[in-house]
Amino acid sequence: MATIRFFAGAAEAAGASSVSVGSAPTVADLLRQVSEGNVVLEKVISRSLLLADGKKVLPADSAASIDTLDVLPPFAGG
Numbered sequence: 001m002a003t004i005r006f007f008a009g010a011a012e013a014a015g016a017s018s019v020s021v022g023s024a025p026t027v028a029d030l031l032r033q034v035s036e037g038n039v040v041l042e043k044v045i046s047r048s049l050l051l052a053d054g055k056k057v058l059p060a061d062s063a064a065s066i067d068t069l070d071v072l073p074p075f076a077g078g
Contacts, residue, residue, distance in 0.1 A: 013041040028059035
């Protein structure tokens with residue numbers, strides 16, 4: 001089981017700041033568990049930085065040992 005934490009626009013699109021999901025073979029599979037059917041969240045995730053336990057990961061990477069996956073969308077600011 002893993003916790004997916006959403007920040008900024010990702011949290012808004014998900015309707016939650018975090019969710020728990022079952023195990024999955026890849027990061028993409030973990031994300032699919034929470035984004036399936038939510039077109040807005042899928043779009044935000046596709047542009048987001050993904051951190052697994054504090055380290056950058058890609059959707060194709062293994063999710064076998066992930067405890068926490070952070071979804072950080074692009075931030076704008078000055």
